[in-house]
Amino acid sequence: MELLPLLPLLLLLPAMDANNKLNVNNNFRNMQVRLSTTGKRVTLPIREGRVEVSFDYGETWGTICSTNWTKREGNVVCRELGLGYASMAKMSTEHGDSKHFPLGMVGTRCRGPERRLAECHRESRYPLACGPSNRNVSTVACVKHSPDLELGLRDIEVSAYLDSVPMTQLTCAMEENCLSADAYIIHRTDPKGIRKLLRFAVKASNVGDADVSPYANYKDWIWHQCHMHFHSITVFATFDVYNMRYEKVAQGHKASFCLMDSQCNPGVKQKYTCGNTTQGITAGCSDVYTNVLDCQWVDVTTVPINHNYILRVALNPEYMLAEKTFENNGAECVLHYTGDRKTTKVTNCVRKSLWI
Numbered sequence: 001m002e003l004l005p006l007l008p009l010l011l012l013l014p015a016m017d018a019n020n021k022l023n024v025n026n027n028f029r030n031m032q033v034r035l036s037t038t039g040k041r042v043t044l045p046i047r048e049g050r051v052e053v054s055f056d057y058g059e060t061w062g063t064i065c066s067t068n069w070t071k072r073e074g075n076v077v078c079r080e081l082g083l084g085y086a087s088m089a090k091m092s093t094e095h096g097d098s099k100h101f102p103l104g105m106v107g108t109r110c111r112g113p114e115r116r117l118a119e120c121h122r123e124s125r126y127p128l129a130c131g132p133s134n135r136n137v138s139t140v141a142c143v144k145h146s147p148d149l150e151l152g153l154r155d156i157e158v159s160a161y162l163d164s165v166p167m168t169q170l171t172c173a174m175e176e177n178c179l180s181a182d183a184y185i186i187h188r189t190d191p192k193g194i195r196k197l198l199r200f201a202v203k204a205s206n207v208g209d210a211d212v213s214p215y216a217n218y219k220d221w222i223w224h225q226c227h228m229h230f231h232s233i234t235v236f237a238t239f240d241v242y243n244m245r246y247e248k249v250a251q252g253h254k255a256s257f258c259l260m261d262s263q264c265n266p267g268v269k270q271k272y273t274c275g276n277t278t279q280g281i282t283a284g285c286s287d288v289y290t291n292v293l294d295c296q297w298v299d300v301t302t303v304p305i306n307h308n309y310i311l312r313v314a315l316n317p318e319y320m321l322a323e324k325t326f327e328n329n330g331a332e333c334v335l336h337y338t339g340d341r342k343t344t345k346v347t348n349c350v351r352k353s354l355w356i
Contacts, residue, residue: 029118030055030057031053031054031055031116031117031118032053032054032055032057032058033051033052033053033077033080033081033116033117034051034052034054034061034081035047035048035049035050035051035052035077035081035140035142036049036050036052036061036095036096036101037049037050037095037096038095038096045081045083047083047141047142047143048088048095048139048140048141048142049095049139049140050063050095050096050101050137050138050139051063051064051077051117051137051138051139051140052064052101052104053104053105053117054104055104060104061101061104062101062102062103062104062105063096063098063101063102063103063104063105063137063138064103064104064105064106064108064137064138065091065098065103065105065106065107065127065129065130065134065136065137065138066091066106066107066108066109066123066127066130066138067107067123067127067128067129067130068109068123069089069090069091069108069138070089070319071086071088071089071112071319071322071323071326072089072109072110072111072112072319072326073086073089073108073109073110073117073120073138073140074086074088074089074140074141074142075089075110075112075324075325076110076112076114076115076116076117076119076120077089077117077140077142078140078142079114079115080115080116080117081142083142083144084142084143084144084145084146085142085143085144085145085146085322085323085324086140086141086142086143086146086322087141087142087143087146087322088139088140088141088322089138089139089140089141090138090139091136091137091138091139092136092137092139093135093136093137094139095137095139096137097135097136097137098134098135098136098137099135101137103130103137106122106126106127106130107122107123107126107127107130108120108121108122108123109121109122109123111326111327111353112325112326112327112353113325113327143210143322145208145209145210146208146209146210146322146323146324147206147208147209147210147211147212147213147281147283147321147322147323147324148206148207148208148323148324148325148328149204149205149206149207149208149212149281149315149316149321149323149328149329150204150205150206150207150328150329151202151203151204151205151313151314151315151328151329151330151331151351152201152202152203152204152205152286153331153333153349153350153351154349155200155201155202155203155288156200156201156202156311156313156331156333156346156349157333157346157347157349159199159200159201159290159291160198160199160200160291160311160333160345160346161198161199161200161291161341161344162196162197162198162199162300162337162339162340162341162344163196163197163198163199163297163341164194164195164196164197164341165194165195165197166192166193166194166195167183167186167187167190167191167192167193167194167195168191168192170183170195172294173294173295174187176256176294176295177253178253178294178295178297178299179195179299180250180251180299180301180302181251182301182302183195183299183301194301195299195301196299196300196301196339197297197298197299197300197301198241198250198297198298198299198300198311198335198337198344198346199291199292199296199297200291200296200297200311200313200346201288201289201290201291201296202237202255202288202289202296202313202315203263203286203287203288203289204236204237204281204286204287204288204315205285205286206281206282206283206284206285206286207283207328208283208323208324209283210283211271211272211280211281211282211283212259212280212281212321213280214233214259214279214280215233215320215321221276221279222234222256230258230274230276230279233256233257233259233320233321234254234256235254235255235256235317235318235320236255236256236257236259236315236316237254237255237257237313237314237315237316237317238252238253238254238255238312238313238314238317239252239253239255239297239298239311239312239313240252240253240298240311240312241298241300241303241309241310241311241312241335242309242310242312243307243309243310244308244309244310246310249303249304249309250298250299250300250302250303251299252298253295253297253298253299254317255289255295255296257287257289258274258279259272259274259279259280259281259287260272260273260274260275260279260280260281260287261273261280261281261282261285261286261287262285262286262287262288263285263286263288264282264284264285264286265284265285267284268282268283268284268285269282270282270285271285272285298311300337303337305337305338305339306337306338306339307337308334308335308336308337309334309335309337310332310333310334310335311332311333311334311335311346312330312331312332312333312352313330313331313333314329314330314331314354314355315329315330316329316354317329317354319354326353326354327351327353328351329353329354330351330352330353330354330355331349331350331351331352332349332350332352333346333347333348333349333350334346334347334348
């Protein structure tokens with residue numbers, strides 16, 4: 001999505017009289033940010049509340065509405081206020097609504113590493129979700145310590161290979177929607193048809209200073225009958241193949257995971273298993289999904305052969321898990337796809353930020 005500079009059309013400034021010398025530019029330059037809450041008992045500094053901004057040196061304050069208010073924007077707010085990292089960032093009325101606390105800014109989008117909210121961009125179009133019928137405002141909760149997922153690049157390269165598998169062996173994978181849409185159509189007429197699967201391992205390392213914990217209560221985890229365990233994360237990773245013009249050529253797969261400590265750094269004790277009530281990734285440990293596991297692939301059956309493509313892998317693509325940064329969550333690799341196992345290769349994996 002194209003992002004435009006935050007300044008134009010973003011500020012909903014109050015009317016100014018002839019004696020007010022503030023203009024749009026210096027209002028923006030002097031933008032201030034704070035957290036507020038309607039709670040009666042407040043402990044300073046406030047670490048959770050609605051986000052408010054001021055463009056007149058604190059004389060008036062307004063709330064924020066955004067179509068995509070995520071932990072990216074939350075991290076920027078927490079960083080600017082010196083409060084650490086965002087453990088929560090959502091549009092809600094939990095700390096007040098736009099009726100009682102009118103909007104002062106709309107449409108902000110951040111990458112995440114910005115030092116101030118003023119450095120972020122605005123959405124390319126005015127957010128339709130920010131109409132008068134929607135009273136939600138942007139809220140955050142800040143914490144001192146946070147996990148941080150890092151995607152292993154080398155693991156993808158050395159583990160990738162092309163596999164040809166008859167659909168008779170993919171019953172479980174089909175139940176979990178791990179194949180391209182055409183496979184379900186072909187299965188009706190040719191149940192023994194062959195699917196070509198680009199398999200690779202995914203290593204998710206927690207390089208932060210807090211454990212990764214599922215965002216959903218264990219009572220809401222999804223039981224996978226074929227694998228006989230719960231997946232605590234509905235969309236933990238995405239796998240996509242694009243041509244060199246960034247047009248998707250293979251239907252992407254949204255992979256759910258059962259979080260556990262597969263490997264740990266020296267001196268770090270494994271804490272989590274793929275349990276029914278307790279899952280996670282300890283700080284200093286990694287969760288490794290090997291290339292032999294179900295759904296650790298992209299279905300490339302219909303992709304034209306003898307071309308180079310872009311394989312893109314992303315961890316936590318929907319920002320559901322709190323992290324220090326999302327700059328180390330993605331990877332882009334060169335996929336040389338020949339349709340043959342011996343000559344199909346994945347090379348030159350480089351780290352990429354998650355797309356916004």
